Amino acid sequence: MDIKNENFDFELVTDDPVSLTRDMGTGCDNDNAKSMSKWDIMLVRVGRERDKVAFAALFDYFAPRIKSFLLRLGTDMSLCEEIAQEAMIMVWRRAETYNPAQSGASTWIFTIARNKRIDRLRRENRPLPDLSDPAFAPEAVETGEKAIFRQQEEEKIRHALKNLPDEQAKMIFSAYYEEKSHREIADESGVPLGTVKSRIRLALNRLRAHLDEPEGIWKP
Amino acid sequence: MNEQASFNMQVLDALLLDYATGALSLPLEVLVETHLAMNEDSAKTMNMLMKLGGVLLEDSEPVSLSEGALENVLKAIEDDEESAALDTRRLDTNSGFLPRPISDYIPNADHASWRRIGLGLFECDVVFDGDQGRAKFYRIAPGTAVPSHTHSGTEVTLVLEGGFTDETGSYGPGDIAVQEEGCEHKPVADNDGECLVFAINQGDIRLTGPIGRVLNLLVN
Numbered sequence: 001m002d003i004k005n006e007n008f009d010f011e012l013v014t015d016d017p018v019s020l021t022r023d024m025g026t027g028c029d030n031d032n033a034k035s036m037s038k039w040d041i042m043l044v045r046v047g048r049e050r051d052k053v054a055f056a057a058l059f060d061y062f063a064p065r066i067k068s069f070l071l072r073l074g075t076d077m078s079l080c081e082e083i084a085q086e087a088m089i090m091v092w093r094r095a096e097t098y099n100p101a102q103s104g105a106s107t108w109i110f111t112i113a114r115n116k117r118i119d120r121l122r123r124e125n126r127p128l129p130d131l132s133d134p135a136f137a138p139e140a141v142e143t144g145e146k147a148i149f150r151q152q153e154e155e156k157i158r159h160a161l162k163n164l165p166d167e168q169a170k171m172i173f174s175a176y177y178e179e180k181s182h183r184e185i186a187d188e189s190g191v192p193l194g195t196v197k198s199r200i201r202l203a204l205n206r207l208r209a210h211l212d213e214p215e216g217i218w219k220p
Numbered sequence: 221m222n223e224q225a226s227f228n229m230q231v232l233d234a235l236l237l238d239y240a241t242g243a244l245s246l247p248l249e250v251l252v253e254t255h256l257a258m259n260e261d262s263a264k265t266m267n268m269l270m271k272l273g274g275v276l277l278e279d280s281e282p283v284s285l286s287e288g289a290l291e292n293v294l295k296a297i298e299d300d301e302e303s304a305a306l307d308t309r310r311l312d313t314n315s316g317f318l319p320r321p322i323s324d325y326i327p328n329a330d331h332a333s334w335r336r337i338g339l340g341l342f343e344c345d346v347v348f349d350g351d352q353g354r355a356k357f358y359r360i361a362p363g364t365a366v367p368s369h370t371h372s373g374t375e376v377t378l379v380l381e382g383g384f385t386d387e388t389g390s391y392g393p394g395d396i397a398v399q400e401e402g403c404e405h406k407p408v409a410d411n412d413g414e415c416l417v418f419a420i421n422q423g424d425i426r427l428t429g430p431i432g433r434v435l436n437l438l439v440n
Contacts, residue, residue: 052294059290064282071283081286085293092297103267107274114273118242157268158275172237176276181243182234197230204233207268 037151039105047095055092058105063088066113073179075117083120087113104154153211160210168203171196224388231398235376236262240269246348247355247420251378251396254322254418258394322380322418326357340364340409346418354421360384360409368406373422375399382415384408 036044039061045054063084070080090112098108161169174185182200186193238244239252256263325346327333334342340361348355360366362382376398383392386407391397399405409415 052297055297056290056294059293061282062277063285063289063293065277065280067285068280068283069277072280081289084285085289085296088293089296089300092293093300103271104274106278107271110273110277111270113277114240114242122246153268154271154275157272158279161272161275172272175237175241175243176273179241179243181238184243194230197234200237201230201233204237204265204268207272208265211268 036100037104037106040100043091043095043098043105043108044100046092047098055095058091058109059088062091062106062109066109069113069177070117072177073117079120083113083117086120087116090116101150104151107154156210157207160207164203164206168199168206171199172203175200228389228396228398232262232396233265235396236265236269240266240273247346248376250322250325250348251376251418251420254380255378255394255396326380326416329359334359338367341366356419356421358415358417358419360407360415360417362409362413362415363411365406365408368404370402370404371399371421372401374401375419375421377417377419380416380418382413383410384415384417385410 039058042051042054042058045051046058066084066087067080070083071077075083087109091109094112098105103111161172164172171182171185174180174189175182180188182196183193185191186196189196191199235244235248235252239249239256244252256266327344331344334344337343341364342359344357344359346355346357357380358366360382366384376396377391379391379393379395379397381393383390383395384407385391386397386405388397388399388405
């Protein structure tokens with residue numbers, strides 16, 4: 001397939017929600033398809049149909065974000081580029097195992113990039129976990145309901161994050177964006193280790209509390 | 221919740237956050253991964269932390285990849301497809317991606333690598349690549365009290381089988397106990413079976429009881 005010739009069509013495809021849900025082969029009905037983000041749908045297409053146009057769309061959106069994420073972690077520029085590319089190759093290879101009921105495309109791609117980065121920094125091939133591992137998905141709920149609930153969860157996390165007190169949000173951002181362990185956060189910020197731990201606990205409790213609110217059709 | 225239990229929860233959340241962001245050393249990563257497979261609440265928290273990662277990834281300011289990055293990746297994918305056709309093992313989508321169970325590291329009870337270090341107490345070193353702290357398995361016979369000791373570094377212990385009780389609480393399969401630097405403790409294994417734990421320590425262990433002081437002299 002010559003991907004360059006498809007670029008023009010690709011713009012039309014991503015901006016048109018109707019053509020996205022039509023014949024997308026997710027095995028979900030239309031209601032469920034609407035609860036998926038366009039990136040979830042693209043990723044399903046890559047997995048089910050080996051769709052290179054959808055892959056190119058995912059690449060255009062996520063690869064620059066992976067690179068940016070890695071740069072914030074202080075990773076060397078050329079290594080960031082390499083890891084971003086390798087992570088996207090892994091996205092292609094593993095797309096078949098992607099289950100939209102379990103995680104959004106952004107979460108799934110985050111874990112791939114996380115694993116790829118650990119892999120590269122350690123230079124070893126210890127098998128790394130996947131969200132499709134049952135250990136990460138303890139409940140078994142009907143797929144369609146779960147997909148809707150799952151997307152609500154991501155919105156709730158985003159909302160809860162915005163409303164965290166500054167000192168708690170700072171812990172979360174230092175952890176994710178600077179890849180600091182809680183011990184390093186304490187060492188470098190001068191905040192006592194115990195305070196760092198209690199702030200992390202408070203932040204996670206707030207996020208968990210948002211997710212625990214009974215809402216919609218999902219029943220735990 | 222008492223002070224110790226709340227401290228334990230703080231440490232656990234901090235460890236889970238470190239795991240999600242990829243900040244743990246390899247032995248601690250293996251420990252947390254095993255804990256995740258044994259504890260549903262932590263698995264749910266991890267699920268949330270990976271989603272948080274996805275949200276932060278999506279909200280990252282994109283940084284352009286180098287010219288021709290997509291073409292590179294597409295080329296790699298095409299090469300991949302050719303080799304995939306030759307190598308049918310690649311169709312097994314789950315192989316090589318699931319967490320390696322900790323059981324891979326545990327030698328049989330009669331294996332020579334187990335050393336008897338006291339009455340009803342055996343230890344076995346776990347070797348990971350590079351110097352990443354001391355990781356050991358301990359087997360404690362039912363009802364056995366481990367001599368009182370302190371740690372010069374933080375010790376993180378995961379119970380794999382059986383259980384034990386010390387000054388900080390009671391721990392069962394899947395539980396993580398953390399001994400802060402300098403804390404003295406005297407774990408006693410449950411009566412109803414052998415206790416098997418995986419412990420990681422960044423410093424030295426010093427025995428503190430009257431007999432322990434004598435043992436220290438022998439050890440050093």
